[in-house]
Amino acid sequence: MKTRQYSVKVFETTISDENKFISFFDANYKLFKEHLILIKTDKKDISENLKRYLNDKELKYLVNRELPKRQSSSKNRYNSYPREEFQKKEIEVEKKRENLKVLDSLLRSGQELNIDGDLLLLNRVNSGATININGNLIITQIVDGDIRCNGNFMMLKASPKANIVFHEVEVDNSYLKERLNRVELKNNEIIITPVLKETNWA
Amino acid sequence: MGVVIAVISGKGGVGKTTTTANVGLGVALNNHKCVVVDFDIGQRNLDMILGLENRVVFDMIQVMEEEVGLKQALIKSKINENLYFLAASQTKDKSVLHSDKIKKLINSLSEEFDYVILDAPAGIESGYEHTIEFADRAIIVVNPEVSSIRDADRAIGILDSKSQRVKDGKEVMKYLIINRIDAKMVQNGEMLTSEDILDILSIPLIGKIPEDKGIIEASNQGKPIIMDKNSSAGQAYERIASRLCGNQIEMHDIEVADTSFFEKIKEMFK
Amino acid sequence: MMFPWFKKKGSAKTAKDRLTIAIMSDRQNTNSFPFMDEMKAEIIEVVKKYIGVKAIEIKKEVDGEVEALSIDVQLDKKD
Numbered sequence A: 001m002k003t004r005q006y007s008v009k010v011f012e013t014t015i016s017d018e019n020k021f022i023s024f025f026d027a028n029y030k031l032f033k034e035h036l037i038l039i040k041t042d043k044k045d046i047s048e049n050l051k052r053y054l055n056d057k058e059l060k061y062l063v064n065r066e067l068p069k070r071q072s073s074s075k076n077r078y079n080s081y082p083r084e085e086f087q088k089k090e091i092e093v094e095k096k097r098e099n100l101k102v103l104d105s106l107l108r109s110g111q112e113l114n115i116d117g118d119l120l121l122l123n124r125v126n127s128g129a130t131i132n133i134n135g136n137l138i139i140t141q142i143v144d145g146d147i148r149c150n151g152n153f154m155m156l157k158a159s160p161k162a163n164i165v166f167h168e169v170e171v172d173n174s175y176l177k178e179r180l181n182r183v184e185l186k187n188n189e190i191i192i193t194p195v196l197k198e199t200n201w202a
Numbered sequence B: 001m002g003v004v005i006a007v008i009s010g011k012g013g014v015g016k017t018t019t020t021a022n023v024g025l026g027v028a029l030n031n032h033k034c035v036v037v038d039f040d041i042g043q044r045n046l047d048m049i050l051g052l053e054n055r056v057v058f059d060m061i062q063v064m065e066e067e068v069g070l071k072q073a074l075i076k077s078k079i080n081e082n083l084y085f086l087a088a089s090q091t092k093d094k095s096v097l098h099s100d101k102i103k104k105l106i107n108s109l110s111e112e113f114d115y116v117i118l119d120a121p122a123g124i125e126s127g128y129e130h131t132i133e134f135a136d137r138a139i140i141v142v143n144p145e146v147s148s149i150r151d152a153d154r155a156i157g158i159l160d161s162k163s164q165r166v167k168d169g170k171e172v173m174k175y176l177i178i179n180r181i182d183a184k185m186v187q188n189g190e191m192l193t194s195e196d197i198l199d200i201l202s203i204p205l206i207g208k209i210p211e212d213k214g215i216i217e218a219s220n221q222g223k224p225i226i227m228d229k230n231s232s233a234g235q236a237y238e239r240i241a242s243r244l245c246g247n248q249i250e251m252h253d254i255e256v257a258d259t260s261f262f263e264k265i266k267e268m269f270k
Numbered sequence C: 001m002m003f004p005w006f007k008k009k010g011s012a013k014t015a016k017d018r019l020t021i022a023i024m025s026d027r028q029n030t031n032s033f034p035f036m037d038e039m040k041a042e043i044i045e046v047v048k049k050y051i052g053v054k055a056i057e058i059k060k061e062v063d064g065e066v067e068a069l070s071i072d073v074q075l076d077k078k079d
Helices: A016-034 A047-058 A082-094 B014-029 B046-050 B059-065 B100-113 B125-134 B146-162 B182-185 B196-201 B216-223 B232-244 B261-269 C013-031 C036-048
Strands: A010-015 A038-039 A058-061 A100-103 A112-115 A118-121 A132-135 A137-139 A144-148 A151-155 A161-166 A169-171 A180-186 A190-194 B003-008 B034-038 B083-086 B114-120 B137-142 B173-181 B205-210 C053-064 C068-077
Touching: A010 A016, A016 A047, A082 A137, A112 A118, A118 A132, A137 A144, A144 A151, A144 C036, A161 A180, A169 A190, B003 B014, B003 B100, B003 B125, B003 B146, B014 B034, B014 B046, B014 B083, B014 B114, B014 B137, B014 B232, B034 B046, B046 B083, B046 B216, B046 C013, B083 C036, B100 B114, B125 B146, B137 B146, B137 B196, B137 C013, B196 B205, B205 B232, B216 B232, B216 C013, C036 C053, C036 C068
Parallel strands: A010 A038, A038 A058, A100 A118, A112 A132, A118 A137, A132 A144, A137 A151, A144 A161, B003 B114, B003 B137, B034 B083, B034 B114, B137 B173, B173 B205
Antiparallel strands: A151 A180, A161 A169, A180 A190, C053 C068
């Protein structure tokens, strides 16, 4: 007998209006295409139309099934949450805010993001990529590229290759080496606080 | 319908053409009908690596312009009857490439063959964009070296935004080949490790190929190195072709230099 | 055990032979030749002295054993 054990990312949602569901998925396809979509509906099953849509988009789904859920303690959030669940929760919560963009994919060399508003990037920024942003910025993985931020704060970890500019001031990379560093402006001074020291992720 | 795979790299000289030839031959040796196409307009190279340069009569542009039929332009390899080859044209005018004609050619090829492998030009200009436009999958070839990786990252970014498949809401399956790995340099910390490279590029690895002097000899003679059962690069290409065809093959840890006594003796005589 | 100094004859000679033939046939097939751009520029200058030139196209034509240059001069309508 051959067995394998692995984790699956799940996105659970209820459907009332199938068209709203389809336009939500059209817009956020990239975030969910590797998730198992768990659909809860009042009806017995979803329509043929929706089934066709999901198959065309190669999205895997289950309807009205219960899946075993992992227990998680509410202690130190960063240490106890497995990384996948941390990402999922952030997306659901932040969806409600108006001006926050959440991105899941890495930023490759040559790509440029110009953002008016806040950004949460759940991936890395490669060398040769640029982010110009007027709002707040959180990047959860390493930054090798160029960042220009004019928000109230940014949180990131930068490698020696990166160019980090905060309110027109070039930030010394040696201060951004910890796992996550908060950079903010207070009384015309740039304050950098390590938020999270290097930790061993699960 | 066959699967269309583009072999890309961004930077030139990292092993795209060698990879196209050897993976193509490898797939043919696995009993699949395969055609390799040289998309490097004006810089015909795949023919020499395959040893078919003296058999080229018609090229890809002539087929697309309907000056000649596809069957007349396709060259069957003498090494394995499952492998066919379509040459690049020698005109350097890249404006001869039209998306609709390319689509037609690629459709005809995928009707005939299980695998259609396209050797992309280096760089990220229109020639490259035309090559990836109708690809189902892509093999990205890199060397463990900073500019190769930066350029590959760029090329992947463009692939993920410009290919037709992506525009249709699907994804182009990507595989990474890390070519010209020097085990000693990796062990001495003088060369990027595969982990470093995978962290940055974030695409699945399909194979690692060691530095192998036999590659030059192979191209001198027009005999792809996969034919040399004793060569380490040849064996690596065999494993890659096999994985591409769906077989599960363990990754060999080629970054661990073989330090056995016998190897040390061999080193003395090199 | 194989003695490495009894190697097969080098493949560099094979490579050189193959390349020579391939490059010769490449050169025959292209429509250009050395100094084509310089020649074009000079011809335009000369013709311009007498009449307005819009464009000039120079091609090498090979017909079996005969090699010829064909020169197409597009005149400027104003003159």
